[in-house]
Amino acid sequence: MIRLLQRDLILALRAGGGFGLGxxxxLILVTLVPFGIGPNSERLAAIAPGILWLGALLACLLxxxxxxxxxxxxxxxxxxATAPVPLEGVVAMKALAHWITTGLPLVIAAxxxxVLLHLETAAYLWLIVTLLIGTPALSFIGAFGAAITVGLKRGGLLMSLLVLPLYIPTLIFGAEVVRRGALGFEVATPLMMQAAITAGAIALLPFAAAAAIRIALR
Amino acid sequence: MPDLGKYASDVLAAYGITAALLLGLIALSVVQSSRVKKRLKAAEERRKSDG
Amino acid sequence: MASLWEWANPHKFMTWTAKALPIISIAAAVVTVIGLIWGFFFTPDDYRQGATIKIFYIHVPTAMIAINAWLMMLIASLIWLIRRHHVSVLAAKAAAPVGLIMTLIALATGAIWGKPMWGTYWEWDPRLTSFLILFLFYLGYLALWEAIEDPDTAADLTSVLCLVGSVFALLSRYAVNFWNQGLHQGASLSLDKQENVADVFWYPALVALFGFVLMFVALVLLRTRTEIRKRRVHAIELRERVQG
Structure with missing residues (x-):
């Protein structure tokens, strides 16, 4: 299992696309937002939590x-799939590798x-916390989406159509915590909801993803 | 025709859109059904003539 | 006694639906038309909503079917995954476009109703947002069916997607509720009569609902028959390719 994780990480690093592309x-998305919205710093601050979460989500998706x-x-x-390790474990390791190469850098970069979007000072802590809690869910849900479209020739676009609706709850709670944090409100409820979604996704989706891969390989 | 008052256009638009969508769906289902029926018939006859 | 599953044998299914489909179709047309004519011509205007109350005879039944169609797809997918009844998964496939159109109608009529009543076509209200999300789930499900060539693989993968999608659809519903308190009124057709709208509006709406349900059943049966035939054509063509 650990070997598998190492292998995936090394492959991601060697391919170069790993940390960099996402x-x-x-960065480009966040740079483009002010061009579309206008440079007004108050307005940017108001939408910063949502934009940062959306950016992280799309970077994950890609x-x-x-x-x-x-x-x-x-x-x-x-x-x-035929190796003497459970396919569920393989899926979980691959999702974890995806999180380390994509989710974790996003948490650090966000x-x-x-700063570029004038995010409220109070919100930084919550931005990091929610991304840390939420991005694993993005990777595991994404692994399920990737598994279900694995044998398809033009799976990429279809996968976004399938995966993005599944990201909705994570996005809602994540952005909500940051927004509330920026205003100094209570954040415990959405934070716990998000943590619950992540825990559920990590616990259950590898089974669904492994089932999908077995079907696709049949 | 009942008097729909100032909302006439809204109500009629709602009924119009619904009718269009539903009839479209029904027409599509019927057309697909008859097309597949024909294909199946042709395929089964080919099979029979082949023996 | 014959088992319930006998009804799902493709051959049996084709035989009984061939007889039942015309009856159900005619009943659906008659009941829907009666319900809507009753609602449209023979009910008074609501004192607050005016004539827009007439939109409600379409909006509420289609919205209820939109949700329950997904529920039916979920059950049919489960039956397929557990008992491997082909008719079951084909019924789920057949129901998806019907559910999609019902969702679209509920959204469209709601928007048209919302403009004069709430002063806006669209509001990011929990119920409206949930329906938009439901629409996306229908789209994804149908797109996956289209994308996979092998019919059994497609059936398996779409069923898995339907299961996972149901969980997330439910999660989204609660998340959206949390995210924005809405202006949509509560359920208008619950069985608990206390909360219901006045009887004059209730009875025609109930008839219309019954009509729409029959229409849903008729469309799903018709489309399932088409899917079964398609499967048979596919099987014959495959055999020809192997022999030829």
Whole structure:
């Protein structure tokens, strides 16, 4: 299992697309927002929580096809499916590798990009906390989406259509906590809801994703 | 025709859109049904003639 | 006694639906038309909503079917995953476009009603937002069916998606509730009569609802029959390709 994680991490690093691409996308998105909205700093501060969360979500989405597509093409997914390790564990490890290469850098980069959008000082802590709690859910939900579209030729666009609606609860609670944090309101309820979604996604979705892969490989 | 007052256009638009969508769906279902029926018939006859 | 599952045998299904479908279709048309004509011509205007109350005879039944169609798809998908009844999953596939159109009608009529009543076509109200999300789930489900060539793989994967999607649809419903308190009124057709609208509006709406339900059943049966036939054509063509 740990070997598998190492392998995926090394592959992601060697391919170069790992840490860089998602972050680059996040940066560009945040840079483009003021061009669309206007440079008014109050307005930017008001929408900053939502934009940062949306940016993280889209950056995550773009790198999802990496999770299974390459392994499917070169046949190593077949090997993994027949290997003496549970496929559920393989899926979980791959989702974890995706989170380490995509989610974690986003968590670290988000506060820096928050400066560009004049995010309220009180909100930084909550931005980091919610991203830390929420991005694993994005990776695990995404792994399910990637699993269900793995054998398809033009799976990319379809996957966004399938995965983005599943991201809605995480996005709502994440952005809500940051928004409330910026205004100094109570944040415990949405934060706990988000944590519950993440825990549920990590616990259950690997089973659904593994089932989908078995069907696709049949 | 009942007097719909100032909301006439809204009510009629709602009924119009509903009718259009539902009839479209029904027409589509019926057309698909008859098309597939024909294809099945042709396929089954081909199978029979092949023996 | 014959088992309940016998009804789901494709051959049996084709036989009994061939007889039942015309009856249900005619009943659906008659009941829907009666309900809507009753509502449209023979009910008074509401004292607050004026003539826009007439939109309610479409809006409420379609909205209820939009939700319950997904529920039916969920049950049918489960039956397929557990008992491998082909008719079951094909019924789920057949119900999806009907549910999609019902969702669209509920959204459209709601928007048209909202303009004069709330002063806006669209408000990010929990109920409206949930319906938009439901619409997206229908789109995703249908798109996945279209994308996969092998029919059994498609059936399995869409069923898994339907299960996971149901959980997330429910989660979204609560998340959206939390996110914005709305201006939509509560359920207008609950069985608890205390909360209901006045009888004059209730009875025609109930008839219309019954009509729409029959229409849903008729459309799903018709579309399921089409899907079964499609499957048969597919099987024959496959055999021809192998032999030829």
């Amino acid at each position: 972050l680059g996308f996040f 790198s999802l096809d990496r999770i299974f597509a390459l392994d499917y093409e070169d046949g190593s997914l077949d090997l993994l 506060p820096i990009l928050g």
